[in-house]
């Protein structure tokens with residue numbers, strides 16, 4: 001999530017003063033206990049009085065994903081990102097430790113992987129993203145950390161293994177390849193920042209002059225917000241990072257250290273000494289294959305949920321809200337967005353239960369602390385319209401490489417994230 | 426559109442500093458109380474002691490900067506704009522002002538510590554004496 005961005009957003013309240021608790025006996029089911037699911041559970045428990053809340057997720061470990069970049073930069077150990085799901089659950093929330101195998105919104109029911117049918121009055125779907133490594137021919141996640149193969153997104157352990165690969169590569173230098181998938185993805189700034197980090201580490205080790213860094217963009221820009229894209233282009237030019245456009249990783253041969261890209265002009269093969277593989281991303285399978293997914297348009301292919309972009313309420317099933325990475329909205333697959341989405345969705349649910357109306361709106365706020373070298377970052381925050389929406393206008397310039405933005409990313413983001421999970425920020 | 430919310434800031438600070446929030450808070454409270462007490466007791470500020478504590482507190486300012494560099498895994502050469510320099514000055518000033526208050530209070534208190542004279546005498550006696 002916007003690393004410093006969430007931090008910045010975290011110091012700022014998402015909603016007006018604490019609203020009154022709403023009396024209800026409704027059964028609310030939350031599918032997924034990641035950043036969005038846990039935040040929703042905490043906030044629902046605070047906001048509703050008498051509700052029965054059930055959360056369903058098989059994952060016992062909670063993963064603080066924005067920490068993966070710091071782990072892969074050698075600044076933190078893998079355990080930095082790992083905690084226990086149970087430690088964030090409010091006391092009276094019932095946790096079913098299983099996956100949702102099937103969403104049946106027509107019957108207001110979910111079916112778990114153990115066959116249990118759970119009926120709900122309201123559903124919060126927060127099942128996040130599936131990393132589709134299988135879509136890259138030849139990719140084997142068990143090889144991450146060997147032979148120059150890195151992949152920051154996979155897990156904290158893979159991020160640490162990626163660091164070990166980078167550490168070895170930085171001693172000798174060589175060809176380094178960076179890329180991103182052609183799908184929607186969480187924290188779209190992460191591949192860019194890792195490129196900057198590798199550049200900086202090579203400079204510190206004195207092997208930058210022996211190296212060539214190439215960033216392969218999947219389309220014709222480096223970032224979806226034009227002004228940020230242009231800034232990154234200038235910085236890459238300044239740091240001598242070569243840029244390719246219209247390149248999508250198709251297959252990889254980890255033994256021979258060769259990667260094949262699909263390009264508008266056909267397949268292109270490139271050799272590498274170090275690569276950071278970022279797989280295509282799709283909505284979590286259970287949601288993707290359910291009636292909750294878009295059935296047409298740009299978000300249908302990867303199964304993102306069809307919600308109203310301003311309320312996060314499902315368009316066809318009004319008692320369903322989808323928050324977090326699984327939502328089919330134009331922006332906001334970050335934890336920073338979660339922090340702004342969840343209070344809006346809950347406000348709409350609470351208003352309905354209280355028989356009133358809510359005018360809360362999620363404007364697409366998302367944020368990305370774009371690390372530009374170890375010790376500096378740009379705190380990029382924007383909305384659906386690609387407007388820059390700085391949390392500290394006139395104080396922290398969004399497109400300036402600053403130490404203060406780095407300080408936020410390294411010390412304030414994780415506490416803000418954890419406070420968010422507890423419903424306190 | 427966005428407002429600064431003290432409750433949120435408190436929650437984040439508590440999460441960020443853990444037990445240190447309370448330890449540092451208690452230290453700040455002790456320093457301020459001791460400082461206030463000594464001013465009331467002595468009916469004013471002793472300028473000589475203030476200057477000495479300010480001088481010693483320069484080390485506390487420097488220590489605050491070193492601590493910040495350590496926890497953020499970065500250095501001050503990373504400062505990239507005016508806000509960064511302001512932050513560096515603020516961190517130094519925080520350490521310096523806090524240090525001054527604590528040291529001033531400790532120095533003032535020292536004179537009123539029971540058994541203080543005996544302790545000073547003992548320390549003087551323990552010092553290596555020049556050979557006769």
Ligand SMILES: Cc1cc2nc3c(=O)[nH]c(=O)nc-3n(C[C@H](O)[C@H](O)[C@H](O)COP(=O)(O)OP(=O)(O)OC[C@H]3O[C@@H](n4cnc5c(N)ncnc54)[C@H](O)[C@@H]3O)c2cc1C
Pocket residue numbers: 001002003004005006031032033034035036037056057058059064065066067068069098099100101126127128129152153186187190284285286287323324325326333334335336337338367368369
């Ligand atoms: C490398 C990296 C860097 C990032 N950097 C930042 C950053 O700097 N700033 C920022 O704001 N964000 C960042 N993010 C993004 C942020 O981590 C995500 O946007 C956020 O975690 C989304 O929350 P979520 O709850 O939607 O998904 P997740 O936190 O991924 O949680 C999804 C949960 O759903 C569960 N689940 C999946 N399928 C099912 C099922 N069928 N049944 C039940 N449960 C299921 C999973 O087990 C998981 O617990 C980064 C992410 C990565 C990977």
